[in-house]
Amino acid sequence: MxxxxxxxxxxxxxxxxxxxxxxxxxxxxxxxxxxxxxxxxxxxxxxxxxxxxxxxxxxxxxxxxxxxxxxxxxxxxxxxxxxxxxxxxxxxxxxxxxxxxxxxxxxxxxxxxxxxxxxxxxxxxxxxxxxxxxxxxxxxxxxxxxxxxxxxxxxxxxxxxxxxxxxxxCMAYSGRCFLSAFRTGRSSNYGDCTHPCRWEHVLLEKTRPTEPLILEEDQRYSYLLSxxxxxxxxxxxxxxxxxxxxxxxxxxxxxxxxxxxxxxxxxxxxxxxxxxxxxxxxxxxxxxxxxxxxxxxxxxxxxxxxxxxxxEVSPQVKYYQTHDLVGTVLDYEPHAARILVGVRNQLTEEDRLELLLPDATIPLDPGQMTDDNNYKVKSAHNGYRIYFPVHRNVPVGAVIRRQITGSC
Ligand code: SF4
Missing domain, CATH: 3.20.20.70 (Aldolase class I)
Structure with missing residues (x-):
């Protein structure tokens, strides 16, 4: 094979x-x-x-x-x-x-x-x-x-x-679709689709503009095209x-x-x-x-x-997502057993963080976040550079994720 x-x-x-x-x-x-x-x-x-x-x-x-x-x-x-x-x-x-x-x-x-x-x-x-x-x-x-x-x-x-x-x-045949070009002037055939098939849609009958026809699966969103x-x-x-x-x-x-x-x-x-x-x-x-x-x-x-x-998209949600990106590893300092992280998203000491390695997932303790001067930090924002202790070699570019509040 x-x-x-x-x-x-x-x-x-x-x-x-x-x-x-x-x-x-x-x-x-x-x-x-x-x-x-x-x-x-x-x-x-x-x-x-x-x-x-x-x-x-x-x-x-x-x-x-x-x-x-x-x-x-x-x-x-x-x-x-x-x-x-x-x-x-x-x-x-x-x-x-x-x-x-x-x-x-x-x-x-x-x-x-x-x-x-x-x-x-x-x-x-x-x-x-x-x-x-x-x-x-x-x-x-x-x-x-x-x-x-x-x-x-x-x-x-x-x-x-x-x-x-x-x-x-795509709901179109292998992406051949003009929906985006018609609605936004950005064509999927030039790689610029704005995904209008995933927007909220209702169908209106011309003579009854105030009475949208029930083609959506719930009040928020139509899944017919998505x-x-x-x-x-x-x-x-x-x-x-x-x-x-x-x-x-x-x-x-x-x-x-x-x-x-x-x-x-x-x-x-x-x-x-x-x-x-x-x-x-x-x-x-x-x-x-x-x-x-x-x-x-x-x-x-x-x-x-x-x-x-x-x-068959569930009417309950538009997207499922339990975690998001909070940063990537910029450096590993073996002598100090710590990683330097470039922060991409706001994070606090309450967050549940995980470092994704190619062969393992390691929990990180946000209570141990430190800055350049080794002082503890309670929160960090996009663009911050912070350190976490990690007792194994970590490649540059490794990704850190956070569980999104409310997900399980
Ligand atoms: S609008 Fe939707 S169906 Fe059309 S090309 Fe974009 S993703 Fe595909």
Whole structure:
């Protein structure tokens, strides 16, 4: 059976570091102006070479997403971007537009190409077609069942198949949607979706504007357009059996806390799958961990052909989230057995804090927070630098989370 590659979103250099630290096999990055995740989720061109070099030091591959639906002007801007990616040594380019593929071929640059899920590849002949164009890996449409995935993978063993296994789902077909462009002028097809499908909606009949039709599930929120999040951690053996190579996590816009938890949890699960291939059972603590990051309840999406499950969002909540990020480790001082933390959020001595290491979770006592002068501090704010005693080596970039008041 093929070994599985955990492909983690790395929206910026810090997130790349997080992905490396917590166990990614590969990362995908966006380049300013050419990916489907705009603004803060892209690498500036001058940071790409450093990022690639750093990932390669750890044996981690870097895939660059150029998966916009390009206009003519975009194609004109492409050659210099390709040069940058080629010189940086990225391991593949992820694209969805045949025009981008043709521009790469015309440039003479020899970089492996992956086809983005945005290309909506749903059948064997489409995979063969893209294979004939020199595409090496296909990120199949999220709308396929696992049986269809297995049929495709078996029919084209020379191609690599990748699937999304975790993260937000679109109610549009693999993200092809104009809702955001219509409502806010920011287009999902340029990676700039504002997620209006998750806003509150009611349906008004034109002649009765004061009588909204009851299509919302409660007074606050309509769930008709809003999906649960995908989570396939319990089904990794099924995915492996289906002949999949890449396991992709959604979320280049998400926080380093989200990345740390998802990467670490899937890493643990994949290690277990590798050690005990015939006896894999998802551990309750993995599911509990994935419940500690922002989510809207989890679903297996279309993989088991239970489409109705996708939209079953509980009317009780918009998001579930029991913990949030309060800081990251800036330094470990072995002589003083303490960590220096860059605070990202307000925290007090009443908070319940945990330090996430790649192989362990350690409680931190906020009553022992100290400042540069070793004085105790009762609270800290975004931008503060504080110390906690920790009696083991801690990597820079490790994440500290806090239980959100009221959650259990
Ligand atoms: S508005 Fe919703 S359905 Fe449309 S692209 Fe954005 S996330 Fe997807």
């Amino acid at each position: 093929k070994s599985l590659e955990l492909v983690i979103p790395a929206g910026n250099p810090e997130k790349l570091h997080t992905a490396i630290l917590y166990g990614a096999d590969a990362v995908y990055i966006g380049m300013e102006g050419f990916s489907l995740r705009a603004r803060q989720a892209e690498f500036a061109p001058e940071h790409i070479a450093d990022g690639v070099q750093r990932a390669h030091q750890y044996g981690i591959k870097v895939y660059a997403a150029l998966n916009i639906f390009a206009r003519n002007q975009d194609l004109k801007n492409l050659p210099p971007a390709l040069e940058i990616l080629n010189e940086a040594g990225v391991d593949a380019i992820i694209l969805s537009d045949p025009g981008v593929l043709r521009t790469i071929r015309k440039s003479g640059i020899e970089i492996p190409v992956h086809l983005s899920t945005q290309a909506n590849t749903t059948n064997v002949e489409a995979v063969r077609f893209w294979g004939e164009q020199g595409v090496r890996r296909i990120v199949l449409a999220r709308e396929l069942s696992l049986d269809e995935v297995a049929e495709i993978a078996a029919a084209v063993p020379e191609m690599e198949v990748e699937l999304f296994v975790h993260g937000a789902m 999906s649960k999040d995908l989570c396939m951690i319990e089904y990794l053996p099924d995915i492996q059996k289906a002949g999949v190579t890449g396991l992709k996590v959604e979320g280049r816009m998400k926080s380093v806390y989200y990345l740390a938890v998802v990467t670490r949890t899937y890493r643990q699960a994949l290690n277990e799958l590798q050690k005990k291939p015939g006896q894999f059972i998802a551990r309750p603590e993995w599911l509990a961990e994935l419940g500690m990051i922002s989510n809207r309840g989890y679903t297996t999406g279309f993989y088991f052909q239970r489409e109705s499950m996708i939209n």
